Amino acid sequence: MSYQWNWSVFAQETVVGDGSTYAGWMLAGLKMTVTVSLCAWVLALVMGAIVGVLRTVPHKGLRGAATAYVEVLRNIPLLVQLFIWYFIIPELLPTAWGNAIKQLPPDAQQLGAAILCLGLFTSARVSEQVRAGIESLPIGQTRAALALGLTLPQAYRLVLLPMAFRLIVPPLTSEFLNIFKNSAVCSTIGLLELAAQGRQLVDYTAQPYESFIAVTLMYLLINVVVMGLMGLLERKTKVPGYMGQ
Amino acid sequence: MAYEFDWSSIPGSIPFLMEGLGVSLKITACALVVGMVWGTVLAMMRLSPVAPLRWFGTLYVNLFRSVPLVMVLLWFFLLIPQLLQQVFSLSPATDVRLTSAMVGFALFESAYYAEIIRAGIQSVPKGQLAAATALGLSRLQAMRLVILPQALRNMVPLLLTQAIVLFQDTSLVYVSALADFFGAAYKVGDRDGRLVELLLFAGAVYFVLCFALSRLVQLLQKPRVQH
Numbered sequence: 001m002s003y004q005w006n007w008s009v010f011a012q013e014t015v016v017g018d019g020s021t022y023a024g025w026m027l028a029g030l031k032m033t034v035t036v037s038l039c040a041w042v043l044a045l046v047m048g049a050i051v052g053v054l055r056t057v058p059h060k061g062l063r064g065a066a067t068a069y070v071e072v073l074r075n076i077p078l079l080v081q082l083f084i085w086y087f088i089i090p091e092l093l094p095t096a097w098g099n100a101i102k103q104l105p106p107d108a109q110q111l112g113a114a115i116l117c118l119g120l121f122t123s124a125r126v127s128e129q130v131r132a133g134i135e136s137l138p139i140g141q142t143r144a145a146l147a148l149g150l151t152l153p154q155a156y157r158l159v160l161l162p163m164a165f166r167l168i169v170p171p172l173t174s175e176f177l178n179i180f181k182n183s184a185v186c187s188t189i190g191l192l193e194l195a196a197q198g199r200q201l202v203d204y205t206a207q208p209y210e211s212f213i214a215v216t217l218m219y220l221l222i223n224v225v226v227m228g229l230m231g232l233l234e235r236k237t238k239v240p241g242y243m244g245q
Numbered sequence: 246m247a248y249e250f251d252w253s254s255i256p257g258s259i260p261f262l263m264e265g266l267g268v269s270l271k272i273t274a275c276a277l278v279v280g281m282v283w284g285t286v287l288a289m290m291r292l293s294p295v296a297p298l299r300w301f302g303t304l305y306v307n308l309f310r311s312v313p314l315v316m317v318l319l320w321f322f323l324l325i326p327q328l329l330q331q332v333f334s335l336s337p338a339t340d341v342r343l344t345s346a347m348v349g350f351a352l353f354e355s356a357y358y359a360e361i362i363r364a365g366i367q368s369v370p371k372g373q374l375a376a377a378t379a380l381g382l383s384r385l386q387a388m389r390l391v392i393l394p395q396a397l398r399n400m401v402p403l404l405l406t407q408a409i410v411l412f413q414d415t416s417l418v419y420v421s422a423l424a425d426f427f428g429a430a431y432k433v434g435d436r437d438g439r440l441v442e443l444l445l446f447a448g449a450v451y452f453v454l455c456f457a458l459s460r461l462v463q464l465l466q467k468p469r470v471q472h
Contacts (some may be wrong), residue, residue, distance in 0.1 A: 216312055
């Protein structure tokens with residue numbers, strides 16, 4: 001077993017002649033991973049907040065709908081959801097819409113499906129955290145807000161949500177980390193993110209170990225940066241007087 | 246709605262799909278057993294007073310928890326077969342995909358199980374360890390006879406929830422072209438040009454199985470809350 005280590009492979013120009021080096025491919029993959037994850041994260045936060053609130057409102061129908069949303073998204077594997085967004089939704093939409101989607105360039109289709117899928121998948125998990133955050137607040141907060149003349153939407157917007165979000169920063173951090181890792185699943189529909197670029201590098205250079213190590217280091221880097229930033233946020237938004245923060 | 250559904254390719258392919266489900270369950274079971282055992286060892290390493298053991302446990306768990314499962318599976322699929330073939334001088338035709346998928350899964354999931362088990366061990370009051378040591382048990386005996394049995398009981402719901410996640414994650418062996426349940430459904434759909442129906446069917450089956458299991462976990466949890 002003699003493996004020829006060759007780290008200079010990253011500085012070489014790619015054989016496909018696109019003027020990029022292999023390191024350039026890696027960075028393009030990193031950029032794609034970050035883009036997809038951040039866009040999906042915004043969607044996940046917005047949908048997660050809405051659904052999380054709906055799960056705690058007094059209206060039974062709304063609560064039921066929100067619970068169904070969460071259960072469906074949590075009990076179907078991410079890969080299956082991704083394939084449904086990418087291959088199936090365009091077929092099920094009205095013909096004109098479906099055709100419009102299929103005429104987009106393939107990478108736009110992949111990006112759209114990836115962001116939608118990851119965002120909604122994660123929103124179900126975020127909504128559980130939001131719900132837990134709201135439920136952890138004393139019921140007196142809602143009552144006091146209503147007694148002061150706020151409407152229920154105002155009570156959520158001005159009293160409950162600001163508190164709940166500050167309490168759930170730590171679990172949201174791990175969901176934020178998960179979204180970066182889950183974005184690797186999008187390589188299965190052909191999205192050229194970090195894991196896919198790593199695999200491409202193996203196919204073109206036959207240097208699997210260097211590629212493996214480089215991709216792993218980049219994921220570690222993402223983790224460290226996200227944990228650092230969220231740690232800062234956690235310290236900034238910490239609510240005095242609560243345990244475990 | 247322009248799309249016309251045709252579900253007729255599903256009944257005929259049930260045996261093939263069931264075989265796929267068997268592969269999914271096999272991988273889940275293997276990862277579960279190995280993950281629990283190796284996870285317990287890792288958790289004990291992380292809590293060990295011996296520094297090198299603690300470092301190793303921490304490094305292992307943090308490394309596996311910061312890389313995506315797809316990538317781990319992909320690398321196990323690309324690298325391990327070659328390695329196995331070189332080490333055991335197997336013929337290149339031997340199909341080691343299932344084995345490497347199982348090994349990849351087990352190693353990856355043990356990092357997650359280790360964290361659950363560590364939290365479980367830490368949820369046992371310190372006095373238990375002190376009392377066990379005072380009674381003359383060695384640290385390993387105390388772990389095995391006193392701490393772990395209590396810790397495991399506290400962890401059952403979390404371990405089962407993680408098992409559901411694990412079962413869902415087995416669909417990712419798709420990257421190594423193994424025909425697990427999802428892979429089988431995809432193959433049938435691709436063959437008959439009925440991808441829409443087969444993928445929706447696969448999604449429905451996963452949903453029913455995982456939803457039923459998660460309800461079961463909730464039932465298990467209920468009596469615990471009361472005391």
